Amino acid sequence: MLWKPCGTMQKSRLFRIKILFPIYLLVVFFCSCSSASDVSLPASHDFKTPGEHIEVSYTPVYVESLSIAQLEGDSYLQVEGYLPTPCHHPAPFTAKRKEALLEITLFAWQDTEVMCAQALEPVTLYFKIPKKDRPEIITVNEVSITVN
Numbered sequence: 705m706l707w708k709p710c711g712t713m714q715k716s717r718l719f720r721i722k723i724l725f726p727i728y729l730l731v732v733f734f735c736s737c738s739s740a741s742d743v744s745l746p747a748s749h750d751f752k753t754p755g756e757h758i759e760v761s762y763t764p765v766y767v768e769s770l771s772i773a774q775l776e777g778d779s780y781l782q783v784e785g786y787l788p789t790p791c792h793h794p795a796p797f798t799a800k801r802k803e804a805l806l807e808i809t810l811f812a813w814q815d816t817e818v819m820c821a822q823a824l825e826p827v828t829l830y831f832k833i834p835k836k837d838r839p840e841i842i843t844v845n846e847v848s849i850t851v852n
Contacts, residue, residue, distance in 0.1 A: 748828040752793040758815050762795060763788045765810040765827065770842065770849040772833070779833040779851075783844050787812045787827050791820035794829060806839035 754760045767785040787794070792812035800807045808831065814820065833842070833851060842849050
């Protein structure tokens with residue numbers, strides 16, 4: 705042994721390494737396992753509202769496809785498409801109901817001061833479809849799907 709622990713500093717360090725670190729690893733492991741058992745849909749982005757003091761520009765989300773996903777007895781509308789750039793964020797959506805038709809409009813926002821690569825960013829979003837008063841047709845940015 706090159707050095708011999710003595711004093712409170714060395715004992716404290718050994719205590720942290722031998723006792724606290726393994727406890728920390730166990731806590732992290734069990735917390736990650738318990739959260740992994742929660743079932744949720746894998747949305748690629750969250751809806752965000754821009755800050756108050758940020759100047760932003762809005763652009764429509766490019767919708768490529770719509771499909772219906774089932775999870776624990778509930779139906780969800782799966783929207784797959786693209787954001788204009790990786791710096792865009794999905795903005796809170798607007799929805800209009802006209803009898804059996806539900807129209808959802810999706811926009812993305814970007815801070816105008818941010819420079820960003822001009823590349824499309826894939827996005828997957830989910831909307832819960834109500835069981836009561838269920839729409840027959842759902843349209844998202846002019847792409848439609850019939851709900852059975």
